[in-house]
Amino acid sequence: MNRFSFVRFAALAAAPVLALTLAVAPPASHATVSTPATPAGGDLTLTLTLAPYQGNPNTCGTATELEATTGDQVLLCYTLTNNGTTTLTHQSLEDSLDGTILSYEPITLAPGQTHRRVRTIVAVGDTQRTATWRGYASLPSYSYADTGASGFVDIAGTGTRIGFDAAPDLAAYTSAFPLRFYGRTSSALCVSNDGVLLFDDPACLSPQAGSTPDYGYAYNEPLPVTVGFGRVLVPTVIAPMWSDLDRAPGGVFAQTLGTEPNRRLIVQWNDLGTSIASTTTARFQVIFQEGSDTIRFEYAATAFGNEADHGAFATIGLQGDPAGLYTQYSYREPSLAPGRSIVWTYSPEVGGTAAGNTVHLDAGIPEIAVAPAAISAVAGPGETVTRTLSIDNVGARDLAWNLGEAPGGTTAHFPRTPRYIAPPIGQAAEATPGSLASTFADAVRLPWLPTRRPLAPNAGLPFFGTSPIAGFLGFDGADPTGTFSIINPDVDTWYFASQFIGNDFTKLYVIVYDSWTYPPGTYGTLDVATGAFTQLGQITGGDSWTWSGMTQDPLTGTVYAINSNDGLFAKLYTIDLATGRATKVGDITGPGLNPPYSIHTLAISPGGLMYGIDLYGQMFVAIDKLTGQARPIETLGLQLAGFQDLEFDPQTGVLYYSAAYVNSSGVTVGELRRMDPLSGLSTPIGSYPPTGGFPGTQVGTIALAKPSVGCAAPGDVPWLSATPTSGSIAAGAPGQSVTVTFDGAGLAPGRYEASICVHSTDPRKPDVAVPVSFIVSDAVLYDQSVTETSLRAFNNTVVAPAVVTGMSSEGADDFVVTATEGWRVSGFNFTAYSNNGTFPSHVNLRVHADDGSGHPGEEIVCLAPRVPAFVLDQPANQIGVWLDAPCVLDAGTYWVVWSFADVDISSPVLGLWGQTTVQHHQPAVWRNPGGQLSAACTAWSTFAQCPDQFDASARDFGFSVYGRVFDVCEDTLFADGFEATSGACRAAPRD
Numbered sequence: 001m002n003r004f005s006f007v008r009f010a011a012l013a014a015a016p017v018l019a020l021t022l023a024v025a026p027p028a029s030h031a032t033v034s035t036p037a038t039p040a041g042g043d044l045t046l047t048l049t050l051a052p053y054q055g056n057p058n059t060c061g062t063a064t065e066l067e068a069t070t071g072d073q074v075l076l077c078y079t080l081t082n083n084g085t086t087t088l089t090h091q092s093l094e095d096s097l098d099g100t101i102l103s104y105e106p107i108t109l110a111p112g113q114t115h116r117r118v119r120t121i122v123a124v125g126d127t128q129r130t131a132t133w134r135g136y137a138s139l140p141s142y143s144y145a146d147t148g149a150s151g152f153v154d155i156a157g158t159g160t161r162i163g164f165d166a167a168p169d170l171a172a173y174t175s176a177f178p179l180r181f182y183g184r185t186s187s188a189l190c191v192s193n194d195g196v197l198l199f200d201d202p203a204c205l206s207p208q209a210g211s212t213p214d215y216g217y218a219y220n221e222p223l224p225v226t227v228g229f230g231r232v233l234v235p236t237v238i239a240p241m242w243s244d245l246d247r248a249p250g251g252v253f254a255q256t257l258g259t260e261p262n263r264r265l266i267v268q269w270n271d272l273g274t275s276i277a278s279t280t281t282a283r284f285q286v287i288f289q290e291g292s293d294t295i296r297f298e299y300a301a302t303a304f305g306n307e308a309d310h311g312a313f314a315t316i317g318l319q320g321d322p323a324g325l326y327t328q329y330s331y332r333e334p335s336l337a338p339g340r341s342i343v344w345t346y347s348p349e350v351g352g353t354a355a356g357n358t359v360h361l362d363a364g365i366p367e368i369a370v371a372p373a374a375i376s377a378v379a380g381p382g383e384t385v386t387r388t389l390s391i392d393n394v395g396a397r398d399l400a401w402n403l404g405e406a407p408g409g410t411t412a413h414f415p416r417t418p419r420y421i422a423p424p425i426g427q428a429a430e431a432t433p434g435s436l437a438s439t440f441a442d443a444v445r446l447p448w449l450p451t452r453r454p455l456a457p458n459a460g461l462p463f464f465g466t467s468p469i470a471g472f473l474g475f476d477g478a479d480p481t482g483t484f485s486i487i488n489p490d491v492d493t494w495y496f497a498s499q500f501i502g503n504d505f506t507k508l509y510v511i512v513y514d515s516w517t518y519p520p521g522t523y524g525t526l527d528v529a530t531g532a533f534t535q536l537g538q539i540t541g542g543d544s545w546t547w548s549g550m551t552q553d554p555l556t557g558t559v560y561a562i563n564s565n566d567g568l569f570a571k572l573y574t575i576d577l578a579t580g581r582a583t584k585v586g587d588i589t590g591p592g593l594n595p596p597y598s599i600h601t602l603a604i605s606p607g608g609l610m611y612g613i614d615l616y617g618q619m620f621v622a623i624d625k626l627t628g629q630a631r632p633i634e635t636l637g638l639q640l641a642g643f644q645d646l647e648f649d650p651q652t653g654v655l656y657y658s659a660a661y662v663n664s665s666g667v668t669v670g671e672l673r674r675m676d677p678l679s680g681l682s683t684p685i686g687s688y689p690p691t692g693g694f695p696g697t698q699v700g701t702i703a704l705a706k707p708s709v710g711c712a713a714p715g716d717v718p719w720l721s722a723t724p725t726s727g728s729i730a731a732g733a734p735g736q737s738v739t740v741t742f743d744g745a746g747l748a749p750g751r752y753e754a755s756i757c758v759h760s761t762d763p764r765k766p767d768v769a770v771p772v773s774f775i776v777s778d779a780v781l782y783d784q785s786v787t788e789t790s791l792r793a794f795n796n797t798v799v800a801p802a803v804v805t806g807m808s809s810e811g812a813d814d815f816v817v818t819a820t821e822g823w824r825v826s827g828f829n830f831t832a833y834s835n836n837g838t839f840p841s842h843v844n845l846r847v848h849a850d851d852g853s854g855h856p857g858e859e860i861v862c863l864a865p866r867v868p869a870f871v872l873d874q875p876a877n878q879i880g881v882w883l884d885a886p887c888v889l890d891a892g893t894y895w896v897v898w899s900f901a902d903v904d905i906s907s908p909v910l911g912l913w914g915q916t917t918v919q920h921h922q923p924a925v926w927r928n929p930g931g932q933l934s935a936a937c938t939a940w941s942t943f944a945q946c947p948d949q950f951d952a953s954a955r956d957f958g959f960s961v962y963g964r965v966f967d968v969c970e971d972t973l974f975a976d977g978f979e980a981t982s983g984a985c986r987a988a989p990r991d
Contacts, residue, residue, distance in 0.1 A: 044354035046133045047079040050361060053120060057420040060116050064357060068123040069397050070365040070763055071633075071678035073420060078117040080133045080354060082109045088135035088351060090324065093117060097129045104139060104324030120420045122634055122679040123363030130358045136351035140182055142295075142318050142327045142344045150339045152285060152298040156270040159253030162191050168206040168216025169193035169247065175265050176256045180293045181236065182320030183348055192217040193252060195241035195269055195314065197286060218244040218275070220315040222331040224322035237319035237326075240284050240297040241311055241336070244275040250283075263290040274313070279305030284336075293346035302336040310334040318344055366731070367395030368762040375756075376773040376870045377742045378880060381749060385742050389722070389770065391758060392735030401760040402726040403738070405555060405608050412761075413609045413622040413677065414631045421592055421619060421632045461649070463672075464508055464528055465658065465702040466495040468643075470691045472531035473699065477656060480672045480686040484697075488531025492516045496600065496643050497550035497561050498526075498701040501577065505705040509577060511539060511547040511561065521545035523580060528705070541582035543571060548643070549602040549612065550575070553625065554650055554708040560602055560610070560625065562588070570599035570612075572628040586628030593617065593630055603646035606653050606711065606767035607759035611677060613644050620680035634680030636661075641668055643700035646675070650708040653767040657682050660698040670698045678763035711757030711769065719743050719774060720754055740772070747776045749826055749964075751868075751882040773870045775882055778826050782815045783960040784920045786831050787876050791915035791954045793926055794933060795832075796903040797844055806930025810899035811913045812848070812856050812940065813924040813957040822890045822966045825862075827882035829872070830898070831914030831958030838909050840900040842866045843881055850893035854922045855940040861894065862887035866901050877914060886963065893921070896959065915943070915954040924956045 051061020053073035060077035068074055078101075082088055088109040093102040101117065109115050162171050175187040179199070186200035194217045198204070206216045220242040226235075250271025257264045265288040271281040283300040295318070303309045316335065317328035329335065329342060369392040379385045393399035400407040461477030464487075471490050476483040493515035501509050507525035510533075512518045521542070524535040539547060542563040549562040559577055563584075564570045572585040588599045598615040602623070605611070610625040614632070618640050623630045642660035649656065657673040659682070671687040688697040715721075721741045729736060740756070752774040759767055798808045817823045825847070832839065845864040851857035862883070870880040881898070900911040915924070925940040926949070934949050943950040 043083050044133065044135055044352045045081045045083060046131060046354035046356035047081075048129070048131055048356045048359045049077045049079070050359050051075045051077070053417070053420055055418055055420075057120050058118055060118055063359075065360040065362070067362045067364065069416075070124055070363045071415070072123045072363065072417070073120050073634075074123050074361060076119045076121050076129075076359070078119075078131055078133065078356065079114060080109065080116075080135065081114045082111055082135065084352065085111050086137045086350075087111065088137055090136040090139055091115070092134045092136075094132045094134075095129060096131060097127060101131075104136070104321070106324075109135060122681060123361055124676070124679050124681060126360075126362050126364075128358050128360050131356040133354045133356065134351060135354075136349055138347070138350045140320065140325060140349040141347050142182075143347065144327065144329060144342050144344050146329075146340060146342045148341050148343060150298060150300075150341050151287070151296060152283075152300045152339075152341075153257070153266065154283075154300070155253050155255040155257075155266050155268050155285075156250070156283075159255035159266070159268060162252040162254055162267075164193045164247050164252070168208065168214040169218075170204050170206055170216050171252075172202055172204040173254055173267075174202075175288070177260070177263050177265070177290050179265065179288045180291070180346075181238070181295070181318075182325055182346070183293065184320075189267070191252060191254070191267060192242075193247055193269075193272070194218050194220070194245050195239065195243055195272075195284070196220070197238040197267065199236040199238060201236065217242065220244070220313075222315060223317045223319050223326045223328040224324075225315075225319065226322045235319075235321055237315075237317070238286055238295065239315050239317055239319075240286050240299075240342075241269070241282065241302070241314045241316060243308060243311075243314035245269070245282075246273045246275060246278070248273065250281060258290075261290055264288065274304045274306060274308045276306055276308065278308075295344040297342040297344070299336055299338055299340050301338050303338070311336040316342070362396075364396030364731075365764065366393055366397045366399035366729075366760070366762050368392070368399060368401065368758065368760045368765055368768060369394050369735075370758050370768045370770060372770075374771045374773070374871065375740055376775070376872055376880065378775040378777050378872060379742060379744045380779070381744055381747065381776055383744045387740045387742070389738040389740050389756070389758075390735055391727070391729070391738065393729035393731060393733065395762065396731050398728060398730050399760055399762060400726075400728045401758055403722055403756060403758060404725060405759060407726065407759060407761055410608065410610070410624045410626050411622075411629070412607075413605075413611070413633075414624075415622070415633055419592060419632050419634070421617065421635055461656075462505075462705040463647075463656075463702050464498075464500075464526075464705060465645070465699045466498055466510065466526075467491075467691070467697055467699045468494045470688075470697050470699070472526055474528070475672075475688075477672060477685065477704070481689055482686075484689050486691075487528070488526075490531065493518060493533065494700070495526075496548040496700050498703050499550045499552055499559070500703050500705060501552055501559065502557070503707040505707075507534075508703055509550065510701075511550060513546065513548065519545065521547060523547075523577070536577070537580040539575060539580050539582050541584070542573060543584075548600040549645075551602040551604050551610075553604050553608060554606050555608040555711065558625075560585075560604070562600055562602060562612075564598065564600065569595065569597070572623070572625070585626070588612070588621075588623060588628045588630050590630040592619075592632040593621070599623070599630070600643060601645045603648050603655065605648050605655070605677065606650055606708070606757060606769070609677075609766075611646060611655070613640075613646065615640055615644065620675070633678075636680060636682065639663075642670075642698045645700060645702045647702050647704050649704060650706055651769065653765065656685075656702065656704070658699045658702045660700075668698075672699075672702075676763065677766070711755050711767075717754045719745075719747055719752060720756075720772060722756065742774045744774075744776045749776050749778045751775055751827075773868075773880075775827070775870065775880055777882075777962045778824075778964040779962070781823055781825070781961045781963050781965075784813075784815075784916065784918070784956060784958060785829055785875075785878065785960045786914060786916045786958040787878075789831065789877075789914045789916060789958065791917070791951050792833050792912035793915060793950065793954075793957070794910070794928075795898070795913040795926075796840070796900045796905075796910045798903050798905055800904040801906055804905055804932060806932035807905070807928070808899070808930055809926060809928040809933060810844075810897055811924060811926045811957055812895045812897040813959060814850060814893055814895045814921050815961055816893050816921060817889045817891045819965045820891050822888065823961075823963050824966050825883070825887040825889060825961055825963040827880060827962045828896060828898075829878050829880050829960045829962070831877055831916075832869075832879045833877060833912040833914060835908065835910050835912070839869060839871055839879060839911050840903050840909055841869060842901040843869045843879075843898050844901045845881055845883075845896070845898040847887055847889070848895045848897055850895060850922075854942075855925055856895035856897055861889065869900070882962075888966070896961075914958045915950070916956050916958050917953045919955040926950075 050066040188202035190198035190201035190204035287296040319326035472488040495510040497511040638661035673682040675682040847862040848856035
């Protein structure tokens with residue numbers, strides 16, 4: 001082992017538990033106060049109220065309606081008053097929006113007392129909620145008696161065998177009559193060979209589903225239990241002898257005895273040994289009685305001839321809800337004996353229920369509306385044109401906007417008011433250096449998922465990532481479960497810093513966190529096709545060799561990363577990937593971040609705002625990228641387990657969160673989530689599938705292979721300017737207009753593109769990119785365009801659905817190059833329409849020679865597949881198509897042939913070519929090769945030859961040709977144009 005592998009060695013030797021702690025304000029509060037007692041026979045009452053958070057998380061407000069801004073913290077108070085005469089010892093609270101808040105909580109509420117529960121919630125949207133509170137004088141429960149005579153009735157010879165062919169040894173069983181358990185009724189049982197039943201569990205899933213191997217319920221636990229060992233919630237348990245039992249030599253049987261309404265269902269484990277060598281076998285039963293909650297455990301034989309005799313390795317008992325409804329007879333004690341019965345008698349609950357009032361929280365937001373969605377302009381060399389960009393606020397709160405960066409600068413995302421940060425979920429323990437590595441203590445080489453084809457960078461949401469237990473991987477963010485693909489299963493090197501740089505999606509930049517091969521701090525690239533690592537050098541200038549959270553600022557191109565002491569006490573650095581030199585920005589610290597904190601992931605929004613996650617505080621954090629100062633936004637509401645990562649979609653501004661956490665069932669979950677940057681609330685998109693022996697794959701870094709928009713800040717693009725560049729719009733106030741100026745001075749003819757990004761305080765659309773296209777055109781060489789026509793031809797290359805691809809069609813019209821020198825064509829304008837106001841984005845275009853008989857000839861002079869189509873706002877009803885390279889034409893007759901490209905009719909977006917009643921040269925032609933539109937016009941046909949498609953008055957299409965007349969040199973000695981004199985010129989265009 002080399003010297004750099006010590007952390008790995010220590011991690012593999014440590015327990016796989018991540019201790020989390022944070023010193024913060026107290027959690028949501030409980031308070032019990034005395035009030036005058038009401039007359040006997042009263043009821044329970046529940047009142048819900050709201051109040052804005054103003055520094056004290058224990059404040060109980062009085063309002064039932066409250067206005068707030070999305071992302072604000074609000075105090076929600078539940079007040080229960082016991083107006084009865086009975087003391088309530090346990091409480092359950094169910095919120096109509098958030099589900100279970102309390103479950104059988106041991107809170108005593110005497111007659112006349114009031115109990116308050118205050119929660120800090122985040123205001124999101126316009127919501128109404130209520131709640132139901134149930135108070136218990138006594139919980140529903142089972143008591144047992146084990147002194148009666150045995151009632152064992154052997155059914156091994158008469159019952160139905162429940163077969164277990166392989167692990168996890170589980171089988172669903174449906175009773176012939178409704179069974180009762182803890183007052184509930186169901187006929188669905190899940191039977192385990194390992195001496196346990198699950199009530200009302202028709203799915204009968206293994207608690208270790210996805211693990212390899214899947215041991216089912218072989219690993220018994222003491223009651224209460226939420227999971228057997230892994231993935232599935234286990235709310236109910238009927239355990240006569242829950243332990244690791246063999247299938248042989250006997251089996252498990254079930255039989256219904258008696259007649260209605262006195263039937264009994266018997267489930268019998270017959271002659272089973274244990275997983276360790278047995279010399280004898282056990283026989284025992286569970287018996288259900290029709291119409292009764294009473295359950296009997298019957299034992300005929302309890303010895304195995306080993307240390308597991310008489311239940312010494314087993315769990316015996318009942319569980320109706322792990323939150324508080326369970327009775328354990330014994331756990332790993334030799335408490336059983338042959339010929340003994342355990343009779344379980346049910347006592348229903350005693351208590352009352354209170355339905356609360358409804359509270360209304362109106363969390364408004366500013367909502368930006370930008371029009372048009374794209375801007376285009378055409379001008380000649382040296383000309384200037386203007387367009388108008390409209391910005392409106394259609395939301396219920398004031399909006400601020402800016403064309404350069406997010407309004408408010410690099411701290412615009414800091415919370416407006418102090419935040420209450422709830423304690424981390426889970427048992428608190430002191431965090432120490434090295435505990436991050438111990439999270440992955442079991443991350444050794446495993447049996448891997450079958451390798452699948454790597455995703456292409458043009459997939460819907462093409463994510464690539466690294467995992468300490470799966471290696472280098474890829475998936476589509478729309479379906480991470482179904483598309484998860486391990487590209488390279490090598491886990492000998494761990495990376496917790498990865499990012500695509502400069503819109504190059506062939507390689508992923510990474511920094512080594514720990515490795516058997518490379519020293520920590522080594523950086524390089526991973527080939528996205530193979531996962532092969534190319535070493536570039538060593539990051540220098542940091543306080544340590546531990547790096548994580550690499551990201552690139554889409555506004556400046558600056559690369560940032562976090563340097564820490566094995567994940568603790570993070571420091572923000574910029575990194576020059578050309579040299580490997582790191583420059584410190586500052587410590588990531590600020591009010592609300594309490595040591596030991598671990599900011600280990602970074603993401604920067606399209607507007608330039610930096611965010612991170614504090615692993616120990618389990619918080620979503622806003623960071624100033626210029627100083628490292630940070631503020632908590634909100635707790636994540638998850639019990640984090642392992643490294644996390646964040647990634648913005650650079651085009652939409654959506655924030656994705658690769659989470660690893662322990663859910664409420666104690667299951668470690670790895671999944672992709674979508675996060676609201678304003679509130680820190682996240683919702684799952686899909687889980688990562690199990691890898692090897694792990695039920696959930698943790699993906700420590702993610703990077704999205706989508707190009708950054710490349711926003712043009714004011715002054716960045718010399719031919720583009722806008723005024724004003726910032727503003728604010730009150731809710732309900734008129735919108736504001738931005739004058740966008742296109743300046744053709746000094747620009748050669750051609751196509752120029754940029755994007756104006758409107759950054760705003762709209763939390764749902766903080767960054768709106770407006771694509772800008774500027775065509776500096778040559779002269780109009782030929783024009784037969786029309787500005788408005790009701791005559792239109794279907795003009796689309798249809799690629800989907802497959803059953804209608806025969807609708808594909810294209811039109812053609814001719815023009816004459818009149819200059820003997822020839823033309824240098826740079827583009828075309830087409831009179832065009834769409835079916836719904838949105839055009840397909842590209843066209844397929846060709847220029848053909850004339851065949852001499854009024855049709856396009858076989859010779860294709862110029863070919864331009866999938867050329868961008870620019871919708872021109874002036875003149876109306878026109879699209880512009882500018883060629884990547886000029887089309888050089890001799891004098892003569894030519895045909896321009898085109899159609900909208902890659903049209904999916906189900907989208908539904910399709911385009912039409914406008915027609916004119918004026919005949920110019922030869923009549924225009926059209927064809928539908930597949931014949932699904934017009935069987936008579938599968939070859940080039942005039943409009944008159946396709947009466948089923950076109951009006952009789954149509955003659956030609958509307959279009960115009962842009963370019964310039966070619967210069968021809970008389971002096972052929974200098975015809976190449978390389979002579980640097982005023983007499984130099986171009987050669988003739990064609991032989």
